[in-house]
Amino acid sequence: MIKNKIIKTDKLLILVSGILFAAITLATVVKDNVPNWKQYQSEFQEIAIEMVGLEKSANIPTGIQQIWVEDLDRVDRCITCHQGIFWSGFESAPQPYSTHPNLEIFDNHPSGKYGCTICHGGQGYAVDKISAHGFTKHWEEPLLAGDVAADYNISEKNALIEINCNTCHRYERETKGMPFINLAKDLIQEKACWGCHIINGEGGAIGPDLTDVGEKHAEGFDWSSFSSFKSVLNWHILHFDEPQSVVPETVMPKMGLQTRERQALSMLMMSWRDENLPLKYIPGFKQEEELRPEEFAKREELLSGDGAFFIKKGCFGCHSIQAFGIKSPTEKGPDLTFAIDDVRVRFNQTLQEFIFDPSQSGTMSIIFSSKVILTDQEKLDLIDILTKANLEHKKNQQGTN
Numbered sequence: 001m002i003k004n005k006i007i008k009t010d011k012l013l014i015l016v017s018g019i020l021f022a023a024i025t026l027a028t029v030v031k032d033n034v035p036n037w038k039q040y041q042s043e044f045q046e047i048a049i050e051m052v053g054l055e056k057s058a059n060i061p062t063g064i065q066q067i068w069v070e071d072l073d074r075v076d077r078c079i080t081c082h083q084g085i086f087w088s089g090f091e092s093a094p095q096p097y098s099t100h101p102n103l104e105i106f107d108n109h110p111s112g113k114y115g116c117t118i119c120h121g122g123q124g125y126a127v128d129k130i131s132a133h134g135f136t137k138h139w140e141e142p143l144l145a146g147d148v149a150a151d152y153n154i155s156e157k158n159a160l161i162e163i164n165c166n167t168c169h170r171y172e173r174e175t176k177g178m179p180f181i182n183l184a185k186d187l188i189q190e191k192a193c194w195g196c197h198i199i200n201g202e203g204g205a206i207g208p209d210l211t212d213v214g215e216k217h218a219e220g221f222d223w224s225s226f227s228s229f230k231s232v233l234n235w236h237i238l239h240f241d242e243p244q245s246v247v248p249e250t251v252m253p254k255m256g257l258q259t260r261e262r263q264a265l266s267m268l269m270m271s272w273r274d275e276n277l278p279l280k281y282i283p284g285f286k287q288e289e290e291l292r293p294e295e296f297a298k299r300e301e302l303l304s305g306d307g308a309f310f311i312k313k314g315c316f317g318c319h320s321i322q323a324f325g326i327k328s329p330t331e332k333g334p335d336l337t338f339a340i341d342d343v344r345v346r347f348n349q350t351l352q353e354f355i356f357d358p359s360q361s362g363t364m365s366i367i368f369s370s371k372v373i374l375t376d377q378e379k380l381d382l383i384d385i386l387t388k389a390n391l392e393h394k395k396n397q398q399g400t401n
């Protein structure tokens, strides 16, 4: 937690100074005239009534709305004002009411698991526009949208979002929807930057290791020969243009890069951060173990057949049920194919009595009282399934005899 906070604070200087100070000044001037979220919500109601009618718009939630993403430690309240974001049909409504462009992006990044700020930046918790969009003094992650892009003369106003996309997608060679980053990844190969720099553990050592260069804070850079507006992104852009103009004694060559190429490479550098994300947020990492096709088929069969109950409840951990083709890895308990007869011999109980009162078996009384609590209906189902298992077995035997 604390470590995370510190890393975030270091990012303060990602884009800062010029832009932020201008924004803050503006902010203090206009603050009192900016409508609050309640006004945005009532205006959205009005627009919605016009567009979808009174009945449907009655379902629009009111009050502060939020997406809590526990895994990413974020609470994003953007949808308090951006109420139309998941509603198709509001494409041409003005901001903050319009439909999210490219709604398919939520197929791969469901909003409940990603929220908004992981891609957009901004201050998720805030519910006034200036703080939410991150243009407040102590907030280090401004909204990577039109205002910031304009400061770098980038005409695609949402391009800088790609910095955030690539903190997760960095190990992919190419990703749809990331034209700047893809261009930069081409350039890394074309210019063989790895000849002088270690990147992800490999490369030459003439220049600094770039693996986590996006973590490097502003104090770490040399600003002494820097005359343009001071931000780390801008440092990279000018350094790629003319390394010697920024670091006079450097051996990094001037590579004759176009403006767009310099912007792209600089964005790639900013994206090489160590966010400490849970592994499931890293593309290509699958949480399921790899299975061979025949193993997968077997698992599917077990999960859908008569024996599914024993797989889903974990009984097969200790019990085989040969009538259903289930083999326990441990066989700590007896094969349940025979339970209906066995319990009479072993505990002098009917199966029904045993399932409803397993107190004579130390192991099963613990399991049924604390590990696997079955409802009465499930107990009755279990008795049916075990009766069926035994019948199945007897049928098979007759078949082979």
Ligand code: HEC
Pocket: 078, 079, 082, 085, 095, 100, 101, 102, 105, 109, 111, 114, 115, 116, 117, 118, 119, 120, 157, 158, 161
């Ligand atoms: C996986 C990354 C991702 C997530 C998560 C995400 N967005 Fe976006 N969003 C984008 C991209 C990329 C664009 C630009 C798309 C384009 O220009 O075609 C965008 C565009 C937008 C726009 C329109 C900006 C404009 O130029 O007018 C708004 C508003 C917006 N997003 C709000 C949200 C909100 C609110 C959430 C949370 C519910 C959210 N987004 C979640 C990636 C994301």
Ligand code: HEC
Pocket: 036, 037, 040, 076, 077, 078, 079, 080, 081, 082, 095, 096, 116, 117, 120, 121, 122, 123, 124, 125, 126, 127, 128, 129, 132, 133, 143, 145, 146, 147, 157
């Ligand atoms: C208090 C209301 C409010 C909240 C909260 C809010 N926004 Fe906005 N947002 C607006 C308004 C209003 C606009 C229209 C442009 C403007 O006025 O700046 C807007 C515009 C945008 C745009 C388009 C910017 C552009 O350059 O065209 C994006 C992207 C966006 N918001 C994302 C977010 C995200 C992400 C969050 C949460 C961190 C958020 N907003 C929270 C009110 C809000």
Ligand code: HEC
Pocket: 108, 109, 118, 119, 161, 162, 164, 165, 166, 167, 168, 169, 172, 175, 176, 177, 178, 277, 280, 281, 282, 283, 284, 285
């Ligand atoms: C917090 C991490 C994270 C962020 C931020 C993120 N993605 Fe993803 N993205 C993923 C994961 C995880 C998958 C699922 C990949 C898989 O199934 O293996 C994915 C899938 C995708 C896919 C489809 C499969 C693939 O890997 O090509 C595309 C395209 C994609 N993301 C583009 C984007 C774009 C564009 C952005 C920024 C607007 C973005 N992503 C932001 C984690 C992220």
Ligand code: HEC
Pocket: 187, 188, 191, 192, 193, 194, 195, 196, 197, 206, 207, 208, 210, 213, 216, 221, 236, 243, 247, 250, 251, 252, 253, 255, 265, 269
């Ligand atoms: C001939 C060797 C050489 C090549 C080729 C080279 N660099 Fe460098 N690079 C250096 C040296 C030396 C430094 C340290 C001095 C400086 O900052 O210029 C450096 C510094 C950097 C920095 C600043 C890192 C920091 O921590 O301050 C970045 C970013 C960078 N290089 C990226 C690249 C990229 C991307 C490429 C390929 C497009 C590249 N370099 C090609 C030698 C090289």
Ligand code: HEC
Pocket: 310, 313, 314, 315, 316, 317, 318, 319, 332, 333, 334, 335, 336, 338, 339, 340, 342, 343, 346, 360, 361, 362, 363, 364, 367, 372, 382
């Ligand atoms: C940790 C191992 C373990 C697990 C898990 C387990 N059992 Fe058992 N079970 C046993 C043992 C051991 C016995 C033998 C009785 C004894 O020694 O107390 C037994 C006995 C039984 C019996 C009596 C069988 C006979 O032939 O006498 C039934 C019925 C039974 N278990 C059902 C289940 C069901 C249903 C589940 C899943 C909800 C389950 N068990 C999970 C260990 C386990």
